[in-house]
Amino acid sequence: MREILIISGKGGTGKTSLTAAFAHLAKNKVLCDLDVDAPDLHLLLAPEHESEVEFWAGNEARIDQDTCQQCGLCREMCRYGAVIEHDDGHFSVDSLRCEGCKVCVSFCPDEAIEFPEKHCGQWYISSTRFGAMVHARLFPGEENSGRLVALLKQEAKKLAEERHLDLILSDGAPGIGCPVISSLSGTDLAVLVTEPTPSGRHDLERVASLCDHFKVATAVIINKFDLNSEQTASIEGFCREKNYPVVGKLPHDKVITEAMVQRLAVTELAETGLSLEIEKTWQKIMQLVP
Amino acid sequence: MIVTVASGKGGTGKTTVTASLATIWQSKLLTVDLDVEEPNLHLFLHPEIETTSTAEMEIPVLDLSKCSLCGKCAELCQFKAITMMGKFLMTFPDMCHGCGGCLAICPDGALSPGRRELGEIIRGRAGKADFIMGRIRIGEAMTPPLMNIIKDEVAATIRENPMDVLIDAPPGVSCPAVTSVIDSDVIVLVTDSTPFGFHDFVLAWEAFSPFGKPMGVVINRAGLGASEIYRFCADKSLPVLAEIPYDRAIAEAYSKGQVITTVSENLRELFVTLKQQIENLAAGAGQEADHA
Incomplete structure (x- = not known):
């Protein structure tokens, strides 16, 4: 071959x-x-x-707004600037910047971040x-x-x-x-x-x-x-x-x-x-x- | 105004388009080559190099004497950069994406930050414009980290000293291309009208249009291939900002490393008009632009 x-x-x-x-x-x-x-x-x-x-x-982080206590740790820990803090205080993940590293998922004290696999x-x-x-x-x-x-x-x-x-x-x-x-x-x-x-x-x-x-x-x-x-x-x-x-x-x-x-x-x-x-x-x- | 040519x-x-625009740009300009795999802009702009620096990213360095083999780092790592192999822990620094998770999660202090060389960042002046480019190290697979370091430098430069930015992007529509266009104000898509050109142009449109940024089209080697490109642009209200004719003289000038605005006065005028069109697009007047 x-x-x-x-x-x-x-x-x-x-x-x-x-x-x-x-x-x-x-x-x-x-x-x-x-x-x-x-x-x-x-x-x-x-x-x-x-x-x-x-x-x-790969996977992508997604914040469950009902569970999230808005502590902001995920934003602090994300090295890719993928967690966005909105004016009203809620947080979301910018999927284009998310590297799929799972750091936010692992460290979230409220287990508020899901991590579904991606269909690429x-x-x-x-x-x-x-x-x-x-x-x-x-x-x-x-x-x-x-x-x-x-x-x-x-x-x-x-x-x-x-x-x-x-x-x-x-x-x-x-x-x-x-x-x-x-x-x-x-x-x-x-x-x-x-x-x-x-x-x-x-x-x-x-x-x-x-x-x-x-x-x-x-x-x-x-x-x-x-x-x-x-x-x-x-x-x-x-x-x-x-x-x-x-x-x-x-x-x-x-x-x-x-x-x-x-x-x-x-x-x-x-x-x-x-x-x-x-x-x-x-x-x-x-x-x-x- | 940040303009990305993709x-x-x-x-x-x-x-060709980036170099030509750079030579006719009158206001203060920073030209950026973000195609760090195969940067070419310097071959046409011939910048005077002022500084060359090494770009690095953080990777974990393991001290086995402190490691209790708890396996938390390997479990967290999504990139197979740390793996438990029986009673051993191994790191694969080339696979690391620099997320820092392993360092944060290690309860033993067995991991400390080390560095992996990504490539070089080269700064200088090309004519009246500032110039910056990156060049990935041969064998380095990940380009976005180096591109992001350059983008941070660009952002710092224009914060201190406001000016326009013109970015030459890598080809394709996956992560490196997205990294280049994501923070720009205007996207200029360059295509030719061949079947390959048109097919990949549609992919680029699909990838970049969700960003909601003003986008315009330059058709290169116009007249070669098919006309479906014009129909597509009309359907999607994508303004055709310029058409560069198919001309062997242009290909020959390019083969000699010349910027094609030097080929004829008409071509120079074409890029002066293109710059105006890009400014109109940025100012929200782009809907009026038409290829007629």
């Missing part, structure tokens, strides 16, 4: 469009969208849900024209994306074993924080999609350092490489120095947006220079995870 |  994760540090470099193309090209795989915060892969793959499960995680999102096992897909939707503004990512990874693995598939291909989140760290666990190869811009380069360096930190092997794709040849050369130099194989240099092409509008992978459209390069890139990726 | 999808142009 191999796990390949497509990430980028910077958003908007082309992760999801490329993941969809690789999903088209790859065989015997489970697809997984680990960008649970703002998932987009389903827009291209049109998954049909086979199963839908609620994702419950939904997750799905689906079928697509490219095979099985595991994905989710975190409700807007919710936390616990790291836990949901870990859960999806586990489910994708289970599904791959059940169906005798030997590859998990995942689309990741931007950034280098909680959900990305969670998505790296157990990954055989992180494919980093960058672009020849100062921010693309900067964010590549940080996400590559993150992979090094967690000892995950990396490969790099320079997308829209023809936008700035100087930056591209500089990124290639950086990758040589760090021993990150550059597995693809893909041209800037509006056909990516056309494919998106038609809800297709770019490799499903008529052959272009870009689609040929994507095929070569995928072959190189597969050589790195034999 | 988006659901990454790469729609948040930093």
Whole structure:
């Protein structure tokens, strides 16, 4: 079983469009969208849900006004400024700021604070024209994306074993924080999609350092490489120095947006220079995870 | 006035819009990069750095010689940062959310406050504006604590010396994005009109509209993709404050680290007008704004 994760540090470099193309090209795989915060892969793959499960995680404090004696200890102890004192003297919890730490619940002398679990999102096992897909939707503004990512990874693995598939291909989140760290666990190869811009380069360096930190092997794709040849050369130099194989240099092409509008992978459209390069890139990726 | 530039999808142009607004802002301004995972604003504003400091948060340090293994701390901790393993108590400082509950509940005085490094806070000046950014330590999973420290610094700065604040937010719609917009006066959502851009824009609208703050939209790479975005904005009475045309010259300027107001006088004018629109929105006149 191999796990390949497509990430980028910077958003908007082309992760999801490329993941969809690789999903088209790859065989015997489970697809997984680990960008649970703002998932987009389903827009291209049109998954049909086979199963839908609620994702419950974490808790939230809620003050029972009938029991509360308005002593204010909860407000004093809350490190997140989530307990609000109102003009009439009553207290309430701002759910957006509540961290779910249970400190107020434990210390309330009147046992006036409830601590219900939170329904943070939904997750799905689906079928697509490219095979099985595991994905989710975190409700807007919710936390616990790291836990949901870990859960999806586990489910994708289970599904791959059940169906005798030997590859998990995942689309990741931007950034280098909680959900990305969670998505790296157990990954055989992180494919980093960058672009020849100062921010693309900067964010590549940080996400590559993150992979090094967690000892995950990396490969790099320079997308829209023809936008700035100087930056591209500089990124290639950086990758040589760090021993990150550059597995693809893909041209800037509006056909990516056309494919998106038609809800297709770019490799499903008529052959272009870009689609040929994507095929070569995928072959190189597969050589790195034999 | 605190203005936050946010988006659901990454790469729609948040930093482009923030940097461009910063260069045409006439009144006193503090620019803030709250995308602490991948801060980019400095790559375009080229601030002169004045101070760099380390940001930390409190975590528990265990003195086993004082611990009676009562397990109260492990029972309270919701984040698996303290766990009883048979006859041992173990702390996992990376998992700690800094709630302070374990320190308060320990009857033995066996836990004392220690520190975990979150990252750096960098301050300086970019042109006429003050500049502050955070950069999370590689491997640190939690970004809101660092973001909150920066927000506290911003609040202290403007208390002492009132000025406008312009925040470049991280992408997404979960806790880091919410942390950036929650205390602002105006939210500017940057999107492109591609299917991905539109889909994530709707998520951002769902996440941020419950705050009841004035919100307006900047459509980047206008003309690329579909028109459903305009229908959505009209339906929700969301004013379209500006449209940045799709233009390879803009992408190339960006790739060279240039602020796009330098590309043409028209683009400069676009951001001057955008700033005016944002002020109108803040003043409650936003309902009049229209993309026509």
